[in-house]
Amino acid sequence: MARFQLLHSPLSATKFVFLVWCGAILGATLVATFFWASFSSSHFSIAPNWVIESPGTIVVPNTTTTTTVPPNKEEDPNSARKHAERILSATFADLLAPDLLWEQMPSAPVPRLDGASIQIGDIFYVFSGYGSLDYVHSHVDVYNFSSNKWVDKFATPKDMGHSHLGVATDGRYIYVISGQYGPQCRGPTSRSFVLDTQTKKWKSLPPLPAPRYSPATQLWRGRIHAMGGGKENRHTPALDHWSLAVKDGEALEKEWRTEIPIPRGGPHRACVVVNDRLYAIGGQEGDFMAKPNSPIFKCSRRHEVIYADVYMLDDEMKWKILPPMPKPNSHIECAWVVVNNSIIITGGTTEKHPVTKRMILVGEVFQFNTETQKWSVIGKLPYRVKTTLTGYWNGWLYFTSGQRDRGPDNPQPQKVVSDLWRTKLSALI
Numbered sequence: 114m115a116r117f118q119l120l121h122s123p124l125s126a127t128k129f130v131f132l133v134w135c136g137a138i139l140g141a142t143l144v145a146t147f148f149w150a151s152f153s154s155s156h157f158s159i160a161p162n163w164v165i166e167s168p169g170t171i172v173v174p175n176t177t178t179t180t181t182v183p184p185n186k187e188e189d190p191n192s193a194r195k196h197a198e199r200i201l202s203a204t205f206a207d208l209l210a211p212d213l214l215w216e217q218m219p220s221a222p223v224p225r226l227d228g229a230s231i232q233i234g235d236i237f238y239v240f241s242g243y244g245s246l247d248y249v250h251s252h253v254d255v256y257n258f259s260s261n262k263w264v265d266k267f268a269t270p271k272d273m274g275h276s277h278l279g280v281a282t283d284g285r286y287i288y289v290i291s292g293q294y295g296p297q298c299r300g301p302t303s304r305s306f307v308l309d310t311q312t313k314k315w316k317s318l319p320p321l322p323a324p325r326y327s328p329a330t331q332l333w334r335g336r337i338h339a340m341g342g343g344k345e346n347r348h349t350p351a352l353d354h355w356s357l358a359v360k361d362g363e364a365l366e367k368e369w370r371t372e373i374p375i376p377r378g379g380p381h382r383a384c385v386v387v388n389d390r391l392y393a394i395g396g397q398e399g400d401f402m403a404k405p406n407s408p409i410f411k412c413s414r415r416h417e418v419i420y421a422d423v424y425m426l427d428d429e430m431k432w433k434i435l436p437p438m439p440k441p442n443s444h445i446e447c448a449w450v451v452v453n454n455s456i457i458i459t460g461g462t463t464e465k466h467p468v469t470k471r472m473i474l475v476g477e478v479f480q481f482n483t484e485t486q487k488w489s490v491i492g493k494l495p496y497r498v499k500t501t502l503t504g505y506w507n508g509w510l511y512f513t514s515g516q517r518d519r520g521p522d523n524p525q526p527q528k529v530v531s532d533l534w535r536t537k538l539s540a541l542i
């Protein structure tokens with residue numbers, strides 16, 4: 114069942130630039146179709162509506178239309194080269210990183226993108242997410258790190274968001290804050306819930322003061338904190354920061370309290386508490402939006418700025434700016450674990466390619482030592498991937514889900530995966 118795979122080593126160092134680009138700019142508003150065309154999978158049974166792609170032609174799901182993309186617009190790097198005097202390697206954003214030996218474990222029951230996860234002891238709860246752009250999951254899959262099996266599955270409340278959830282736990286209860294409700298680029302909800310993992314019962318919490326996509330969420334000093342995220346149009350970054358006192362799965366207040374706004378807003382950042390300090394790491398401003406008047410809220414791409422910023426709150430309750438990540442990184446909300454006072458982060462997305470404007474995924478494993486406040490790159494994943502769900506048990510670093518790259522030489526997003534991998538983490542410094 115499990116197999117070992119020695120990794121390819123193509124995530125080469127920052128590479129090279131030739132000639133000077135002076136041709137047409139491909140435009141910041143690439144239609145979502147291009148991106149979601151890469152959201153493809155041919156072999157997952159749940160997905161009759163997965164997008165299928167052949168060179169130059171993008172077939173979108175049956176419910177919508179078929180679009181033909183002139184190959185020289187988007188797909189053919191040679192056409193760019195014709196106008197260009199300078200081309201940047203597609204993999205230029207990869208950082209030098211040691212190889213790790215990854216072992217493939219039983220795949221999750223379903224592929225998921227923009228899902229969420231919480232680890233409690235050796236149990237790993239994996240929440241909802243997109244199965245395809247037109248289908249969102251509304252259940253939790255449960256993995257046991259001791260037996261290395263997927264052991265359970267149960268439904269989420271019907272009013273709960275499906276993707277872009279904010280999640281946090283106290284070791285028994287899992288708090289689920291707002292998120293996107295429904296497929297494509299539908300609106301966010303402010304509805305929030307709590308799961309008792311012992312009884313598998315859900316209860317409502319007071320709703321957030323406003324709906325949010327992917328608010329940075331964490332339990333800190335007896336309060337759930339939710340901050341940043343995307344506003345109702347999915348694109349506009351929010352700076353608001355709210356908190357709610359909770360105990361044993363109950364809200365102790367009727368309403369969320371306003372806290373000090375986060376210096377920079379937006380969705381898809383990691384939010385972590387280590388030694389009583391709250392960290393918000395990476396993220397982005399801007400995101401896909403629903404096309405105006407689209408009855409299915411079809412996603413269309415908008416300008417995004419990915420950033421490397423790290424902010425921290427401690428006793429002073431004033432945001433402190435810490436050393437940034439080794440590169441801008443987003444889509445990492447559940448891609449982290451804490452090991453021996455270090456925050457380990459797997460994968461993500463970085464700034465788009467400056468020439469092709471393509472999305473670029475991240476394939477490194479990062480470490481932030483919260484004592485020395487130093488970042489390092491401690492390894493490579495089996496492939497570049499965003500919105501992974503990450504756990505740590507008994508010396509093993511695990512990750513599952515997300516959207517992976519097209520291959521060693523092509524860091525653009527392609528298949529949404531259900532794979533589960535693990536590697537033995539060597540002693541951190």
Ligand SMILES: *[C@@H]1O[C@H](CO)[C@@H](O)[C@H](O)[C@H]1NC(C)=O
Pocket residue numbers: 175
């Ligand atoms: C679209 O879906 C319907 C049923 O879901 C199917 O009968 C039809 O063949 C599909 N069309 C294409 C072009 O795949």
Ligand SMILES: *[C@@H]1O[C@H](CO)[C@@H](O)[C@H](O)[C@H]1NC(C)=O
Pocket residue numbers: 235236257258259260264
């Ligand atoms: C997880 O697996 C271990 C080892 O098989 C077992 O002892 C434990 O009861 C399991 N936990 C749950 C919650 O299934």
Ligand SMILES: *[C@@H]1O[C@H](CO)[C@@H](O)[C@H](O)[C@H]1NC(C)=O
Pocket residue numbers: 452453538539540541542
């Ligand atoms: C974490 O600390 C423990 C105790 O010092 C040590 O045995 C272990 O190897 C460390 N783990 C890592 C991944 O550094």
